[in-house]
Amino acid sequence: MSSxxxxxxxHKALTTVQDPEIHRPITDLGMVKSVDVADDGAVHVGIYLTVAGCxxxxxxxxDVSEAVRTVEGVRHVTVELDVMSDEQRKELQTKLRGGQAEKxxxxxKPNSLTKVYAVASxxxxxxxxxxxxxxxxxxxxEGHKVxxxxxxxxxxxxxxxxxxxxFPTKVEDMILPPTAHNIKVISVGMFTQGNQPVVWRGPMLHRALQQFLSDVFWGDLDVxxxxxxxxxxxxxxxxxxxxxxxELLVVTTPQQAAAEVAERAGAITAQTHQRIAGVIENMSYFLPPGGGEKLHLFGEGxxxxxxxxxxxxxxxxxxxxxxxxxxxxxxxxxDSGEPLVLGEPDNEVSKIITEMAGNLVGKPRGLAGMQLGISPASR
Known part of the structure:
Protein backbone atom coordinates (compact mmCIF):
# COMPACT_ATOMS: atom_id res chain seq x y z
CA MET A 1 0.00 0.00 0.00
CA SER A 2 1.50 3.33 -1.08
CA SER A 3 1.93 6.08 1.46
CA HIS A 11 5.75 21.30 -4.54
CA LYS A 12 8.86 19.60 -5.91
CA ALA A 13 6.82 18.18 -8.79
CA LEU A 14 5.43 21.64 -9.52
CA THR A 15 8.95 23.01 -10.01
CA THR A 16 8.98 21.10 -13.32
CA VAL A 17 5.99 23.07 -14.65
CA GLN A 18 6.94 26.15 -16.64
CA ASP A 19 4.72 29.04 -17.58
CA PRO A 20 4.32 28.64 -21.38
CA GLU A 21 4.82 32.37 -22.03
CA ILE A 22 7.48 33.31 -19.48
CA HIS A 23 9.35 29.99 -19.69
CA ARG A 24 10.17 29.86 -16.00
CA PRO A 25 8.88 27.49 -13.28
CA ILE A 26 5.52 28.51 -11.86
CA THR A 27 6.98 28.00 -8.40
CA ASP A 28 9.50 30.79 -9.06
CA LEU A 29 6.80 33.14 -10.37
CA GLY A 30 4.53 32.99 -7.33
CA MET A 31 1.82 31.21 -9.33
CA VAL A 32 1.25 28.38 -6.82
CA LYS A 33 -1.55 29.55 -4.57
CA SER A 34 -2.03 26.45 -2.44
CA VAL A 35 -1.41 22.71 -2.20
CA ASP A 36 -3.71 20.48 -0.15
CA VAL A 37 -3.15 16.74 0.20
CA ALA A 38 -5.87 14.46 1.60
CA ASP A 39 -5.25 11.16 3.38
CA ASP A 40 -6.73 9.22 0.44
CA GLY A 41 -4.13 10.64 -1.98
CA ALA A 42 -6.40 13.31 -3.49
CA VAL A 43 -4.48 16.50 -4.21
CA HIS A 44 -5.99 19.95 -4.69
CA VAL A 45 -3.71 22.58 -6.26
CA GLY A 46 -4.56 26.27 -6.49
CA ILE A 47 -2.86 28.17 -9.31
CA TYR A 48 -2.70 31.91 -9.92
CA LEU A 49 -2.99 33.02 -13.56
CA THR A 50 -1.31 36.29 -14.48
CA VAL A 51 -4.51 37.60 -16.09
CA ALA A 52 -8.11 36.41 -16.23
CA GLY A 53 -8.09 35.82 -19.97
CA CYS A 54 -4.76 34.00 -20.03
CA ASP A 63 0.74 20.55 -17.15
CA VAL A 64 0.10 20.99 -13.41
CA SER A 65 -2.19 17.98 -13.32
CA GLU A 66 0.28 15.77 -15.18
CA ALA A 67 3.21 16.84 -12.99
CA VAL A 68 1.38 16.14 -9.73
CA ARG A 69 0.23 12.72 -10.97
CA THR A 70 3.88 11.64 -11.22
CA VAL A 71 4.17 11.82 -7.41
CA GLU A 72 3.88 8.40 -5.83
CA GLY A 73 0.66 7.94 -3.88
CA VAL A 74 -1.36 10.59 -5.74
CA ARG A 75 -4.71 9.13 -6.76
CA HIS A 76 -6.63 12.18 -7.93
CA VAL A 77 -5.71 15.75 -8.87
CA THR A 78 -7.93 18.82 -8.85
CA VAL A 79 -6.59 22.12 -10.21
CA GLU A 80 -8.35 25.35 -9.29
CA LEU A 81 -7.45 28.49 -11.25
CA ASP A 82 -7.46 31.95 -9.70
CA VAL A 83 -6.16 35.33 -10.92
CA MET A 84 -3.33 37.40 -9.48
CA SER A 85 -4.19 40.65 -7.74
CA ASP A 86 -2.80 43.95 -9.02
CA GLU A 87 -0.16 43.86 -6.29
CA GLN A 88 0.90 40.33 -7.19
CA ARG A 89 1.23 41.29 -10.85
CA LYS A 90 3.40 44.27 -9.93
CA GLU A 91 5.63 41.99 -7.84
CA LEU A 92 5.89 39.55 -10.75
CA GLN A 93 6.75 42.37 -13.13
CA THR A 94 9.52 43.62 -10.85
CA LYS A 95 10.87 40.08 -10.45
CA LEU A 96 10.98 39.53 -14.21
CA ARG A 97 12.84 42.80 -14.65
CA GLY A 98 15.53 41.60 -12.29
CA GLY A 99 14.34 43.72 -9.38
CA GLN A 100 14.10 46.87 -11.47
CA ALA A 101 10.68 48.52 -11.36
CA GLU A 102 11.52 50.95 -14.16
CA LYS A 103 11.50 50.00 -17.83
CA LYS A 109 22.85 47.26 -21.19
CA PRO A 110 26.67 47.05 -21.22
CA ASN A 111 26.60 43.55 -19.72
CA SER A 112 24.06 42.12 -22.17
CA LEU A 113 25.25 38.91 -23.82
CA THR A 114 22.43 38.82 -26.37
CA LYS A 115 23.61 39.18 -29.96
CA VAL A 116 21.37 41.64 -31.80
CA TYR A 117 21.17 41.52 -35.59
CA ALA A 118 19.14 44.10 -37.53
CA VAL A 119 18.21 42.67 -40.93
CA ALA A 120 18.18 45.53 -43.41
CA SER A 121 17.70 46.08 -47.13
CA GLU A 142 19.98 24.27 -32.73
CA GLY A 143 18.74 24.97 -29.20
CA HIS A 144 19.45 28.69 -29.00
CA LYS A 145 17.03 31.09 -27.33
CA VAL A 146 15.83 33.39 -30.10
CA PHE A 167 -1.78 37.11 -29.10
CA PRO A 168 0.53 38.73 -26.53
CA THR A 169 -0.52 38.67 -22.87
CA LYS A 170 -0.37 41.89 -20.85
CA VAL A 171 0.78 41.80 -17.23
CA GLU A 172 0.46 45.33 -15.87
CA ASP A 173 2.54 47.31 -18.40
CA MET A 174 4.64 44.29 -19.39
CA ILE A 175 3.91 42.30 -22.56
CA LEU A 176 4.50 38.55 -22.79
CA PRO A 177 5.20 37.68 -26.44
CA PRO A 178 3.73 34.58 -28.10
CA THR A 179 6.05 31.76 -29.16
CA ALA A 180 6.16 29.89 -32.46
CA HIS A 181 8.70 27.16 -33.27
CA ASN A 182 10.41 28.03 -29.95
CA ILE A 183 10.91 31.62 -31.15
CA LYS A 184 9.53 34.57 -29.22
CA VAL A 185 8.00 37.08 -31.62
CA ILE A 186 6.36 40.48 -31.42
CA SER A 187 4.79 42.52 -34.21
CA VAL A 188 2.50 45.49 -34.58
CA GLY A 189 0.24 43.13 -36.52
CA MET A 190 -0.67 41.52 -33.18
CA PHE A 191 -2.20 44.79 -32.03
CA THR A 192 -4.23 45.76 -35.10
CA GLN A 193 -7.65 44.57 -36.22
CA GLY A 194 -7.63 42.26 -39.22
CA ASN A 195 -5.40 43.54 -42.01
CA GLN A 196 -5.74 47.24 -41.25
CA PRO A 197 -2.86 49.46 -42.37
CA VAL A 198 -0.69 51.26 -39.83
CA VAL A 199 -0.74 55.00 -40.53
CA TRP A 200 1.92 56.44 -38.24
CA ARG A 201 4.60 59.11 -38.47
CA GLY A 202 8.14 59.11 -37.11
CA PRO A 203 7.54 59.71 -33.36
CA MET A 204 4.92 56.95 -33.18
CA LEU A 205 7.21 54.54 -35.01
CA HIS A 206 9.99 55.33 -32.53
CA ARG A 207 7.65 54.76 -29.57
CA ALA A 208 6.36 51.47 -30.98
CA LEU A 209 9.89 50.14 -31.39
CA GLN A 210 10.79 51.34 -27.90
CA GLN A 211 7.83 49.42 -26.46
CA PHE A 212 8.79 46.27 -28.35
CA LEU A 213 12.25 46.43 -26.77
CA SER A 214 11.46 47.63 -23.24
CA ASP A 215 7.87 46.55 -22.49
CA VAL A 216 8.12 43.03 -23.89
CA PHE A 217 9.52 40.37 -21.57
CA TRP A 218 12.09 38.60 -23.72
CA GLY A 219 13.85 36.65 -21.02
CA ASP A 220 17.45 35.54 -21.46
CA LEU A 221 17.92 35.48 -25.24
CA ASP A 222 20.98 34.29 -27.09
CA VAL A 223 20.01 36.14 -30.27
CA GLU A 247 24.93 44.68 -36.05
CA LEU A 248 23.44 44.94 -39.53
CA LEU A 249 22.78 42.06 -41.91
CA VAL A 250 22.35 43.62 -45.35
CA VAL A 251 20.13 41.60 -47.71
CA THR A 252 20.24 42.15 -51.46
CA THR A 253 19.63 40.30 -54.70
CA PRO A 254 22.25 39.85 -57.45
CA GLN A 255 20.55 42.55 -59.54
CA GLN A 256 22.77 45.62 -59.81
CA ALA A 257 19.91 48.06 -59.18
CA ALA A 258 19.06 46.27 -55.92
CA ALA A 259 22.74 46.07 -54.95
CA GLU A 260 23.26 49.82 -55.32
CA VAL A 261 20.31 50.53 -53.04
CA ALA A 262 21.46 47.90 -50.53
CA GLU A 263 24.86 49.59 -50.41
CA ARG A 264 23.20 52.81 -49.27
CA ALA A 265 21.31 50.90 -46.55
CA GLY A 266 24.59 49.54 -45.21
CA ALA A 267 26.50 52.79 -45.52
CA ILE A 268 24.26 54.33 -42.83
CA THR A 269 26.55 52.67 -40.28
CA ALA A 270 29.25 55.22 -41.13
CA GLN A 271 27.02 57.80 -39.43
CA THR A 272 25.45 55.59 -36.72
CA HIS A 273 28.76 53.92 -35.76
CA GLN A 274 27.24 50.44 -35.91
CA ARG A 275 28.89 47.37 -37.33
CA ILE A 276 27.87 45.33 -40.36
CA ALA A 277 27.98 41.59 -39.71
CA GLY A 278 27.87 40.88 -43.43
CA VAL A 279 25.91 40.80 -46.67
CA ILE A 280 23.44 38.10 -47.70
CA GLU A 281 22.68 37.66 -51.38
CA ASN A 282 19.15 36.28 -51.73
CA MET A 283 17.61 34.76 -54.88
CA SER A 284 21.15 34.20 -56.18
CA TYR A 285 20.22 31.52 -58.69
CA PHE A 286 17.53 28.99 -59.58
CA LEU A 287 18.04 25.25 -59.82
CA PRO A 288 15.65 23.72 -62.39
CA PRO A 289 13.68 20.68 -61.16
CA GLY A 290 15.44 17.45 -62.04
CA GLY A 291 18.88 19.05 -62.15
CA GLY A 292 20.66 21.20 -64.67
CA GLU A 293 22.83 24.29 -64.58
CA LYS A 294 22.14 27.17 -62.26
CA LEU A 295 19.99 29.88 -63.80
CA HIS A 296 21.00 33.37 -62.69
CA LEU A 297 17.60 34.99 -63.20
CA PHE A 298 18.58 38.27 -61.53
CA GLY A 299 22.15 38.51 -62.74
CA GLU A 300 25.32 37.78 -60.82
CA GLY A 301 27.69 39.43 -58.40
CA ASP A 335 2.60 31.18 -46.41
CA SER A 336 1.99 28.07 -44.29
CA GLY A 337 3.84 29.38 -41.23
CA GLU A 338 6.53 26.68 -41.31
CA PRO A 339 9.98 28.05 -42.26
CA LEU A 340 11.71 26.01 -44.94
CA VAL A 341 14.68 25.19 -42.69
CA LEU A 342 12.27 23.27 -40.46
CA GLY A 343 10.01 21.72 -43.10
CA GLU A 344 12.77 20.77 -45.56
CA PRO A 345 16.09 20.76 -43.65
CA ASP A 346 17.90 18.92 -46.47
CA ASN A 347 16.94 21.52 -49.07
CA GLU A 348 19.89 23.50 -50.47
CA VAL A 349 18.37 26.78 -49.27
CA SER A 350 17.97 25.32 -45.77
CA LYS A 351 21.55 24.10 -45.66
CA ILE A 352 22.95 27.49 -46.70
CA ILE A 353 20.79 29.43 -44.21
CA THR A 354 21.55 26.97 -41.42
CA GLU A 355 25.27 27.38 -42.04
CA MET A 356 24.93 31.18 -41.96
CA ALA A 357 22.89 30.96 -38.74
CA GLY A 358 25.57 28.84 -37.09
CA ASN A 359 28.29 31.29 -38.09
CA LEU A 360 26.30 34.25 -36.74
CA VAL A 361 25.53 32.59 -33.41
CA GLY A 362 29.17 31.65 -33.00
CA LYS A 363 30.42 35.08 -34.01
CA PRO A 364 31.97 37.09 -31.14
CA ARG A 365 29.95 40.13 -30.15
CA GLY A 366 31.34 43.48 -31.27
CA LEU A 367 32.43 46.25 -28.91
CA ALA A 368 30.03 48.88 -30.31
CA GLY A 369 27.89 50.30 -27.53
CA MET A 370 29.81 48.51 -24.75
CA GLN A 371 31.45 50.31 -21.85
CA LEU A 372 35.08 49.29 -21.46
CA GLY A 373 35.52 50.70 -17.95
CA ILE A 374 38.37 52.98 -19.04
CA SER A 375 39.04 56.15 -17.05
CA PRO A 376 41.81 58.77 -17.31
CA ALA A 377 44.90 58.02 -15.22
CA SER A 378 45.92 60.58 -12.65
CA ARG A 379 49.34 62.18 -13.03
Whole structure:
Protein backbone atom coordinates (compact mmCIF):
# COMPACT_ATOMS: atom_id res chain seq x y z
CA MET A 1 0.00 0.00 0.00
CA SER A 2 1.50 3.33 -1.08
CA SER A 3 1.93 6.08 1.46
CA UNK A 4 0.18 9.42 1.32
CA UNK A 5 2.27 11.97 -0.63
CA UNK A 6 3.61 14.97 1.24
CA UNK A 7 3.04 18.62 0.40
CA UNK A 8 6.79 18.96 -0.15
CA UNK A 9 6.72 16.21 -2.78
CA UNK A 10 3.91 17.95 -4.65
CA HIS A 11 5.75 21.30 -4.54
CA LYS A 12 8.86 19.60 -5.91
CA ALA A 13 6.82 18.18 -8.79
CA LEU A 14 5.43 21.64 -9.52
CA THR A 15 8.95 23.01 -10.01
CA THR A 16 8.98 21.10 -13.32
CA VAL A 17 5.99 23.07 -14.65
CA GLN A 18 6.94 26.15 -16.64
CA ASP A 19 4.72 29.04 -17.58
CA PRO A 20 4.32 28.64 -21.38
CA GLU A 21 4.82 32.37 -22.03
CA ILE A 22 7.48 33.31 -19.48
CA HIS A 23 9.35 29.99 -19.69
CA ARG A 24 10.17 29.86 -16.00
CA PRO A 25 8.88 27.49 -13.28
CA ILE A 26 5.52 28.51 -11.86
CA THR A 27 6.98 28.00 -8.40
CA ASP A 28 9.50 30.79 -9.06
CA LEU A 29 6.80 33.14 -10.37
CA GLY A 30 4.53 32.99 -7.33
CA MET A 31 1.82 31.21 -9.33
CA VAL A 32 1.25 28.38 -6.82
CA LYS A 33 -1.55 29.55 -4.57
CA SER A 34 -2.03 26.45 -2.44
CA VAL A 35 -1.41 22.71 -2.20
CA ASP A 36 -3.71 20.48 -0.15
CA VAL A 37 -3.15 16.74 0.20
CA ALA A 38 -5.87 14.46 1.60
CA ASP A 39 -5.25 11.16 3.38
CA ASP A 40 -6.73 9.22 0.44
CA GLY A 41 -4.13 10.64 -1.98
CA ALA A 42 -6.40 13.31 -3.49
CA VAL A 43 -4.48 16.50 -4.21
CA HIS A 44 -5.99 19.95 -4.69
CA VAL A 45 -3.71 22.58 -6.26
CA GLY A 46 -4.56 26.27 -6.49
CA ILE A 47 -2.86 28.17 -9.31
CA TYR A 48 -2.70 31.91 -9.92
CA LEU A 49 -2.99 33.02 -13.56
CA THR A 50 -1.31 36.29 -14.48
CA VAL A 51 -4.51 37.60 -16.09
CA ALA A 52 -8.11 36.41 -16.23
CA GLY A 53 -8.09 35.82 -19.97
CA CYS A 54 -4.76 34.00 -20.03
CA UNK A 55 -4.65 32.20 -23.41
CA UNK A 56 -2.54 29.40 -21.95
CA UNK A 57 -4.70 28.53 -18.94
CA UNK A 58 -5.76 25.19 -20.41
CA UNK A 59 -2.15 24.17 -20.98
CA UNK A 60 -1.11 25.32 -17.51
CA UNK A 61 -3.94 23.36 -15.90
CA UNK A 62 -3.02 20.24 -17.86
CA ASP A 63 0.74 20.55 -17.15
CA VAL A 64 0.10 20.99 -13.41
CA SER A 65 -2.19 17.98 -13.32
CA GLU A 66 0.28 15.77 -15.18
CA ALA A 67 3.21 16.84 -12.99
CA VAL A 68 1.38 16.14 -9.73
CA ARG A 69 0.23 12.72 -10.97
CA THR A 70 3.88 11.64 -11.22
CA VAL A 71 4.17 11.82 -7.41
CA GLU A 72 3.88 8.40 -5.83
CA GLY A 73 0.66 7.94 -3.88
CA VAL A 74 -1.36 10.59 -5.74
CA ARG A 75 -4.71 9.13 -6.76
CA HIS A 76 -6.63 12.18 -7.93
CA VAL A 77 -5.71 15.75 -8.87
CA THR A 78 -7.93 18.82 -8.85
CA VAL A 79 -6.59 22.12 -10.21
CA GLU A 80 -8.35 25.35 -9.29
CA LEU A 81 -7.45 28.49 -11.25
CA ASP A 82 -7.46 31.95 -9.70
CA VAL A 83 -6.16 35.33 -10.92
CA MET A 84 -3.33 37.40 -9.48
CA SER A 85 -4.19 40.65 -7.74
CA ASP A 86 -2.80 43.95 -9.02
CA GLU A 87 -0.16 43.86 -6.29
CA GLN A 88 0.90 40.33 -7.19
CA ARG A 89 1.23 41.29 -10.85
CA LYS A 90 3.40 44.27 -9.93
CA GLU A 91 5.63 41.99 -7.84
CA LEU A 92 5.89 39.55 -10.75
CA GLN A 93 6.75 42.37 -13.13
CA THR A 94 9.52 43.62 -10.85
CA LYS A 95 10.87 40.08 -10.45
CA LEU A 96 10.98 39.53 -14.21
CA ARG A 97 12.84 42.80 -14.65
CA GLY A 98 15.53 41.60 -12.29
CA GLY A 99 14.34 43.72 -9.38
CA GLN A 100 14.10 46.87 -11.47
CA ALA A 101 10.68 48.52 -11.36
CA GLU A 102 11.52 50.95 -14.16
CA LYS A 103 11.50 50.00 -17.83
CA UNK A 104 14.74 49.54 -19.65
CA UNK A 105 15.98 47.98 -22.86
CA UNK A 106 17.86 44.90 -21.63
CA UNK A 107 19.78 44.45 -24.90
CA UNK A 108 21.29 47.94 -24.60
CA LYS A 109 22.85 47.26 -21.19
CA PRO A 110 26.67 47.05 -21.22
CA ASN A 111 26.60 43.55 -19.72
CA SER A 112 24.06 42.12 -22.17
CA LEU A 113 25.25 38.91 -23.82
CA THR A 114 22.43 38.82 -26.37
CA LYS A 115 23.61 39.18 -29.96
CA VAL A 116 21.37 41.64 -31.80
CA TYR A 117 21.17 41.52 -35.59
CA ALA A 118 19.14 44.10 -37.53
CA VAL A 119 18.21 42.67 -40.93
CA ALA A 120 18.18 45.53 -43.41
CA SER A 121 17.70 46.08 -47.13
CA UNK A 122 17.77 49.04 -49.44
CA UNK A 123 14.48 48.20 -51.11
CA UNK A 124 11.52 45.89 -50.68
CA UNK A 125 11.02 42.58 -52.45
CA UNK A 126 14.48 41.14 -51.83
CA UNK A 127 13.26 38.53 -49.33
CA UNK A 128 14.50 40.23 -46.17
CA UNK A 129 11.66 38.90 -44.00
CA UNK A 130 11.96 35.32 -45.25
CA UNK A 131 15.70 35.42 -44.57
CA UNK A 132 15.03 36.74 -41.04
CA UNK A 133 12.45 34.07 -40.26
CA UNK A 134 14.54 31.19 -41.57
CA UNK A 135 17.67 32.39 -39.77
CA UNK A 136 15.68 32.57 -36.53
CA UNK A 137 14.19 29.10 -37.07
CA UNK A 138 17.61 27.62 -37.85
CA UNK A 139 19.09 29.13 -34.68
CA UNK A 140 16.18 27.95 -32.52
CA UNK A 141 16.39 24.45 -34.01
CA GLU A 142 19.98 24.27 -32.73
CA GLY A 143 18.74 24.97 -29.20
CA HIS A 144 19.45 28.69 -29.00
CA LYS A 145 17.03 31.09 -27.33
CA VAL A 146 15.83 33.39 -30.10
CA UNK A 147 13.52 36.38 -30.36
CA UNK A 148 12.28 38.26 -33.43
CA UNK A 149 11.06 41.85 -33.52
CA UNK A 150 8.96 42.59 -36.59
CA UNK A 151 10.15 46.18 -36.87
CA UNK A 152 8.74 46.58 -40.38
CA UNK A 153 5.77 48.47 -38.97
CA UNK A 154 4.09 49.20 -42.29
CA UNK A 155 4.84 45.88 -43.95
CA UNK A 156 4.67 43.47 -41.00
CA UNK A 157 4.62 39.84 -42.14
CA UNK A 158 6.69 37.87 -39.62
CA UNK A 159 3.75 36.43 -37.59
CA UNK A 160 2.30 34.73 -40.68
CA UNK A 161 5.70 33.46 -41.80
CA UNK A 162 6.35 31.95 -38.37
CA UNK A 163 2.81 30.69 -37.87
CA UNK A 164 2.46 32.84 -34.73
CA UNK A 165 -1.31 32.95 -34.31
CA UNK A 166 -1.49 33.63 -30.56
CA PHE A 167 -1.78 37.11 -29.10
CA PRO A 168 0.53 38.73 -26.53
CA THR A 169 -0.52 38.67 -22.87
CA LYS A 170 -0.37 41.89 -20.85
CA VAL A 171 0.78 41.80 -17.23
CA GLU A 172 0.46 45.33 -15.87
CA ASP A 173 2.54 47.31 -18.40
CA MET A 174 4.64 44.29 -19.39
CA ILE A 175 3.91 42.30 -22.56
CA LEU A 176 4.50 38.55 -22.79
CA PRO A 177 5.20 37.68 -26.44
CA PRO A 178 3.73 34.58 -28.10
CA THR A 179 6.05 31.76 -29.16
CA ALA A 180 6.16 29.89 -32.46
CA HIS A 181 8.70 27.16 -33.27
CA ASN A 182 10.41 28.03 -29.95
CA ILE A 183 10.91 31.62 -31.15
CA LYS A 184 9.53 34.57 -29.22
CA VAL A 185 8.00 37.08 -31.62
CA ILE A 186 6.36 40.48 -31.42
CA SER A 187 4.79 42.52 -34.21
CA VAL A 188 2.50 45.49 -34.58
CA GLY A 189 0.24 43.13 -36.52
CA MET A 190 -0.67 41.52 -33.18
CA PHE A 191 -2.20 44.79 -32.03
CA THR A 192 -4.23 45.76 -35.10
CA GLN A 193 -7.65 44.57 -36.22
CA GLY A 194 -7.63 42.26 -39.22
CA ASN A 195 -5.40 43.54 -42.01
CA GLN A 196 -5.74 47.24 -41.25
CA PRO A 197 -2.86 49.46 -42.37
CA VAL A 198 -0.69 51.26 -39.83
CA VAL A 199 -0.74 55.00 -40.53
CA TRP A 200 1.92 56.44 -38.24
CA ARG A 201 4.60 59.11 -38.47
CA GLY A 202 8.14 59.11 -37.11
CA PRO A 203 7.54 59.71 -33.36
CA MET A 204 4.92 56.95 -33.18
CA LEU A 205 7.21 54.54 -35.01
CA HIS A 206 9.99 55.33 -32.53
CA ARG A 207 7.65 54.76 -29.57
CA ALA A 208 6.36 51.47 -30.98
CA LEU A 209 9.89 50.14 -31.39
CA GLN A 210 10.79 51.34 -27.90
CA GLN A 211 7.83 49.42 -26.46
CA PHE A 212 8.79 46.27 -28.35
CA LEU A 213 12.25 46.43 -26.77
CA SER A 214 11.46 47.63 -23.24
CA ASP A 215 7.87 46.55 -22.49
CA VAL A 216 8.12 43.03 -23.89
CA PHE A 217 9.52 40.37 -21.57
CA TRP A 218 12.09 38.60 -23.72
CA GLY A 219 13.85 36.65 -21.02
CA ASP A 220 17.45 35.54 -21.46
CA LEU A 221 17.92 35.48 -25.24
CA ASP A 222 20.98 34.29 -27.09
CA VAL A 223 20.01 36.14 -30.27
CA UNK A 224 17.53 38.89 -31.14
CA UNK A 225 16.75 39.38 -34.83
CA UNK A 226 15.05 42.58 -35.98
CA UNK A 227 13.30 42.66 -39.35
CA UNK A 228 13.71 46.31 -40.39
CA UNK A 229 11.69 48.13 -43.04
CA UNK A 230 13.52 48.84 -46.32
CA UNK A 231 15.68 51.94 -46.53
CA UNK A 232 17.30 54.28 -44.04
CA UNK A 233 14.26 55.94 -42.48
CA UNK A 234 12.96 56.47 -38.96
CA UNK A 235 13.17 52.87 -37.74
CA UNK A 236 16.76 52.39 -38.89
CA UNK A 237 17.74 55.59 -37.06
CA UNK A 238 15.81 54.57 -33.93
CA UNK A 239 17.50 51.17 -33.84
CA UNK A 240 20.89 52.87 -33.98
CA UNK A 241 19.91 55.13 -31.08
CA UNK A 242 18.35 52.45 -28.86
CA UNK A 243 20.68 49.57 -29.70
CA UNK A 244 24.11 50.88 -30.67
CA UNK A 245 25.47 47.35 -30.28
CA UNK A 246 23.12 45.95 -32.97
CA GLU A 247 24.93 44.68 -36.05
CA LEU A 248 23.44 44.94 -39.53
CA LEU A 249 22.78 42.06 -41.91
CA VAL A 250 22.35 43.62 -45.35
CA VAL A 251 20.13 41.60 -47.71
CA THR A 252 20.24 42.15 -51.46
CA THR A 253 19.63 40.30 -54.70
CA PRO A 254 22.25 39.85 -57.45
CA GLN A 255 20.55 42.55 -59.54
CA GLN A 256 22.77 45.62 -59.81
CA ALA A 257 19.91 48.06 -59.18
CA ALA A 258 19.06 46.27 -55.92
CA ALA A 259 22.74 46.07 -54.95
CA GLU A 260 23.26 49.82 -55.32
CA VAL A 261 20.31 50.53 -53.04
CA ALA A 262 21.46 47.90 -50.53
CA GLU A 263 24.86 49.59 -50.41
CA ARG A 264 23.20 52.81 -49.27
CA ALA A 265 21.31 50.90 -46.55
CA GLY A 266 24.59 49.54 -45.21
CA ALA A 267 26.50 52.79 -45.52
CA ILE A 268 24.26 54.33 -42.83
CA THR A 269 26.55 52.67 -40.28
CA ALA A 270 29.25 55.22 -41.13
CA GLN A 271 27.02 57.80 -39.43
CA THR A 272 25.45 55.59 -36.72
CA HIS A 273 28.76 53.92 -35.76
CA GLN A 274 27.24 50.44 -35.91
CA ARG A 275 28.89 47.37 -37.33
CA ILE A 276 27.87 45.33 -40.36
CA ALA A 277 27.98 41.59 -39.71
CA GLY A 278 27.87 40.88 -43.43
CA VAL A 279 25.91 40.80 -46.67
CA ILE A 280 23.44 38.10 -47.70
CA GLU A 281 22.68 37.66 -51.38
CA ASN A 282 19.15 36.28 -51.73
CA MET A 283 17.61 34.76 -54.88
CA SER A 284 21.15 34.20 -56.18
CA TYR A 285 20.22 31.52 -58.69
CA PHE A 286 17.53 28.99 -59.58
CA LEU A 287 18.04 25.25 -59.82
CA PRO A 288 15.65 23.72 -62.39
CA PRO A 289 13.68 20.68 -61.16
CA GLY A 290 15.44 17.45 -62.04
CA GLY A 291 18.88 19.05 -62.15
CA GLY A 292 20.66 21.20 -64.67
CA GLU A 293 22.83 24.29 -64.58
CA LYS A 294 22.14 27.17 -62.26
CA LEU A 295 19.99 29.88 -63.80
CA HIS A 296 21.00 33.37 -62.69
CA LEU A 297 17.60 34.99 -63.20
CA PHE A 298 18.58 38.27 -61.53
CA GLY A 299 22.15 38.51 -62.74
CA GLU A 300 25.32 37.78 -60.82
CA GLY A 301 27.69 39.43 -58.40
CA UNK A 302 25.39 41.91 -56.66
CA UNK A 303 26.07 40.59 -53.17
CA UNK A 304 29.84 40.59 -53.57
CA UNK A 305 29.71 44.06 -55.09
CA UNK A 306 27.82 45.35 -52.04
CA UNK A 307 30.31 43.70 -49.67
CA UNK A 308 33.28 45.14 -51.58
CA UNK A 309 31.79 48.63 -51.80
CA UNK A 310 30.92 48.71 -48.08
CA UNK A 311 34.39 47.42 -47.20
CA UNK A 312 35.89 50.34 -49.12
CA UNK A 313 33.48 52.92 -47.69
CA UNK A 314 33.78 51.79 -44.07
CA UNK A 315 37.45 50.86 -44.11
CA UNK A 316 36.86 47.37 -42.72
CA UNK A 317 36.33 43.96 -44.30
CA UNK A 318 32.62 43.21 -44.83
CA UNK A 319 32.05 39.55 -45.74
CA UNK A 320 29.53 38.03 -48.12
CA UNK A 321 27.91 35.60 -45.68
CA UNK A 322 26.09 33.46 -48.22
CA UNK A 323 24.26 33.17 -51.51
CA UNK A 324 20.74 31.84 -51.07
CA UNK A 325 19.07 30.19 -54.09
CA UNK A 326 15.60 31.09 -55.35
CA UNK A 327 13.20 28.26 -54.45
CA UNK A 328 9.37 28.27 -54.54
CA UNK A 329 9.40 26.20 -51.33
CA UNK A 330 10.57 29.29 -49.42
CA UNK A 331 7.34 31.05 -50.40
CA UNK A 332 5.24 27.99 -49.58
CA UNK A 333 6.82 27.69 -46.13
CA UNK A 334 6.27 31.40 -45.45
CA ASP A 335 2.60 31.18 -46.41
CA SER A 336 1.99 28.07 -44.29
CA GLY A 337 3.84 29.38 -41.23
CA GLU A 338 6.53 26.68 -41.31
CA PRO A 339 9.98 28.05 -42.26
CA LEU A 340 11.71 26.01 -44.94
CA VAL A 341 14.68 25.19 -42.69
CA LEU A 342 12.27 23.27 -40.46
CA GLY A 343 10.01 21.72 -43.10
CA GLU A 344 12.77 20.77 -45.56
CA PRO A 345 16.09 20.76 -43.65
CA ASP A 346 17.90 18.92 -46.47
CA ASN A 347 16.94 21.52 -49.07
CA GLU A 348 19.89 23.50 -50.47
CA VAL A 349 18.37 26.78 -49.27
CA SER A 350 17.97 25.32 -45.77
CA LYS A 351 21.55 24.10 -45.66
CA ILE A 352 22.95 27.49 -46.70
CA ILE A 353 20.79 29.43 -44.21
CA THR A 354 21.55 26.97 -41.42
CA GLU A 355 25.27 27.38 -42.04
CA MET A 356 24.93 31.18 -41.96
CA ALA A 357 22.89 30.96 -38.74
CA GLY A 358 25.57 28.84 -37.09
CA ASN A 359 28.29 31.29 -38.09
CA LEU A 360 26.30 34.25 -36.74
CA VAL A 361 25.53 32.59 -33.41
CA GLY A 362 29.17 31.65 -33.00
CA LYS A 363 30.42 35.08 -34.01
CA PRO A 364 31.97 37.09 -31.14
CA ARG A 365 29.95 40.13 -30.15
CA GLY A 366 31.34 43.48 -31.27
CA LEU A 367 32.43 46.25 -28.91
CA ALA A 368 30.03 48.88 -30.31
CA GLY A 369 27.89 50.30 -27.53
CA MET A 370 29.81 48.51 -24.75
CA GLN A 371 31.45 50.31 -21.85
CA LEU A 372 35.08 49.29 -21.46
CA GLY A 373 35.52 50.70 -17.95
CA ILE A 374 38.37 52.98 -19.04
CA SER A 375 39.04 56.15 -17.05
CA PRO A 376 41.81 58.77 -17.31
CA ALA A 377 44.90 58.02 -15.22
CA SER A 378 45.92 60.58 -12.65
CA ARG A 379 49.34 62.18 -13.03
Missing amino acids: TPSTEQV PMKGRIEN EIPFA GKGGVGKSSVTVNLAAAMAA GVVDADIYGHSVPRMLGASD LLMDLPPGTGDIAISVAQMLPNA GGQNVADALSKTLGTQIPLLGQVPLDPLVREGS
